[in-house]
Amino acid sequence: MALEAWYMNESLEDQRLPHHRDPKEYVPLAKLAELGVLYWHLDSKNYENDEELQKIREARGYNYMDLLDLCPEKVENYEEKLKNFFREHIHADEEIRYCLEGSGYFDVRDEEDRWVRIWIKEGDMIVLPAGIYHRFTLDAGNYIKLMRLFVGEPVWTAYNRPQEAHPARKEYVESLAHRPVPLEAH
Numbered sequence: 001m002a003l004e005a006w007y008m009n010e011s012l013e014d015q016r017l018p019h020h021r022d023p024k025e026y027v028p029l030a031k032l033a034e035l036g037v038l039y040w041h042l043d044s045k046n047y048e049n050d051e052e053l054q055k056i057r058e059a060r061g062y063n064y065m066d067l068l069d070l071c072p073e074k075v076e077n078y079e080e081k082l083k084n085f086f087r088e089h090i091h092a093d094e095e096i097r098y099c100l101e102g103s104g105y106f107d108v109r110d111e112e113d114r115w116v117r118i119w120i121k122e123g124d125m126i127v128l129p130a131g132i133y134h135r136f137t138l139d140a141g142n143y144i145k146l147m148r149l150f151v152g153e154p155v156w157t158a159y160n161r162p163q164e165a166h167p168a169r170k171e172y173v174e175s176l177a178h179r180p181v182p183l184e185a186h
């Protein structure tokens with residue numbers, strides 16, 4: 001199955017639950033593309049020798065990479081980090097994550113400020129554009145190993161919402177306004 005994404009319900013229950021609406025409302029890849037979210041499915045078992053990954057990195061200039069194994073034994077201030085990941089924020093640059101093991105949820109806001117939950121599993125690689133409001137949580141499986149990529153020296157600074165005056169935010173909002181209107185909306 002391809003990447004699954006859906007509109008979230010408003011319930012304040014455990015963030016690691018799926019939070020589907022009733023009935024479920026899935027969000028197609030084309031919609032994610034309109035929001036500027038990019039997606040590839042790669043062979044995560046072969047990440048060290050993967051030509052496809054290499055091509056993406058070369059094409060997009062992702063010369064930096066590291067691995068983030070999200071478990072309490074390997075991450076300093078684990079609980080605090082997870083808490084910060086789930087605070088709605090933006091970055092001045094793209095956020096590029098490739099899931100090597102486990103799974104988790106990247107939530108992004110759509111153009112009408114609704115939460116879209118993107119379920120990342122082994123082999124899924126996504127790029128969130130600079131300026132998009134987002135957050136991250138582990139799912140009920142409670143474990144993910146991610147590759148983080150970046151153009152040049154990495155900057156992980158998160159700017160918590162609201163950030164309407166931030167240049168990356170302004171540019172992102174502007175890019176949404178100029179994206180072609182999908183056919184079904186005519």
Ligand SMILES: CSCCC(=O)C(=O)O
Binds near residue numbers: 095097135136146158
């Ligand atoms: C665990 S990676 C995703 C969390 C996030 O949004 C970030 O690192 O900025």
Ligand SMILES: [Fe+2]
Binds near residue numbers: 089158
């Ligand atoms: Fe982020």
